[in-house]
Amino acid sequence: MRIVMTPFARTRLFPRQPRGNTIQDCSAEEFERYLNEHEPLKVIDGYAPFCKLHVHRNWTSTRCLTVPITDANRHLLRSAYEARSREELPVLVRWFEGVEPPVANYLVPILYSAAQLEKEGSPIDGDWGIVGCLYTMEPEEIPMAPITMMRNALGVEEGGSGVPLDREAYRRSVEFWENNANWRP
Numbered sequence: 114m115r116i117v118m119t120p121f122a123r124t125r126l127f128p129r130q131p132r133g134n135t136i137q138d139c140s141a142e143e144f145e146r147y148l149n150e151h152e153p154l155k156v157i158d159g160y161a162p163f164c165k166l167h168v169h170r171n172w173t174s175t176r177c178l179t180v181p182i183t184d185a186n187r188h189l190l191r192s193a194y195e196a197r198s199r200e201e202l203p204v205l206v207r208w209f210e211g212v213e214p215p216v217a218n219y220l221v222p223i224l225y226s227a228a229q230l231e232k233e234g235s236p237i238d239g240d241w242g243i244v245g246c247l248y249t250m251e252p253e254e255i256p257m258a259p260i261t262m263m264r265n266a267l268g269v270e271e272g273g274s275g276v277p278l279d280r281e282a283y284r285r286s287v288e289f290w291e292n293n294a295n296w297r298p
Contacts, residue, residue, distance in 0.1 A: 116224060117239035118145045125197070126246055133298035136220070136246065138173040145243070147172065148222060157221075157254055160265075161276045163229035165241065168252045169220050177214040178248040179255060179293040186212055190294060201272040204260045209296040217248035221255075225274075233269050256286040 118141050127141040136144060153167035180186070189211045194203040223245040225233075230242045247255050257265075262283050265273035 114241065115239040116145065116148045116222075116241045116243060117237050118142075119225075119230065119235055119237060119242040119244055121198070121235065122243045122245055126243075134176065134178075134296055136173060136248075137175045148243070154219075154252060159223065159254075160257060160262075160279070160282065161229075161274065163226040163274075165224045166221050166247070166254055167224060169222070171217045171220050171248070173220070175217050175220060175248045177217045177250060178295060180209050180212050180214050180296050181293055182291075191297075197272065201264075204264070206260070207294055209294050212296050214296060215250070217250060219247075219249045219252050221247040221249055221252075223247065229274065233274065256282070256289040258290055259283060259286050262286060 123141050126136050126144070128135060131137075139147070148167065148169070151169065153169055155168045157166040157168065159165055182190070186209065189209045190207055191210050192205060192207040195206050196203040222243050224241040225244050227237050227240055227242065230237050230244075235242070249255060262278055264271055265276045266278040267273050268275045
């Protein structure tokens with residue numbers, strides 16, 4: 114099984130201007146090589162048959178992706194309309210500014226099958242493509258953001274995967290994201 118970095122993930126996980134809330138201490142090529150040379154601690158089924166999550170111990174200084182919202186930090190939340198790429202429509206996002214989360218215990222790359230990436234117009238030269246990565250304290254998946262679930266349900270034309278909305282998964286996602294937020298340096 115060969116895992117490759119997708120252009121979509123490369124720009125988000127390894128931006129030209131490195132940021133504190135992206136993967137640290139390695140390049141996109143080193144990250145890809147690591148995933149191909151090291152067995153994951155476990156594999157988690159994703160939200161659809163074409164999606165898998167590989168759990169690895171964090172070998173970098175990458176910090177956790179999310180921070181719990183508390184009365185002490187709520188005033189540090191910010192929001193704006195943003196798009197993940199030029200092709201996508203902007204959606205409302207929120208994040209913390211001025212917080213420093215702990216170093217993550219686990220990196221959890223999100224992989225899509227080559228067949229799904231072909232369907233989405235992003236063919237790869239491999240079996241699985243990295244489309245994202247979670248940085249977590251526990252060896253588990255962070256629920257997909259509600260807006261990402263909606264985008265996926267809208268279909269490939271709108272930057273999604275075409276997977277219908279699962280109402281229970283959506284409710285679990287809302288519960289998590291009401292109490293947690295991403296952060297930016």
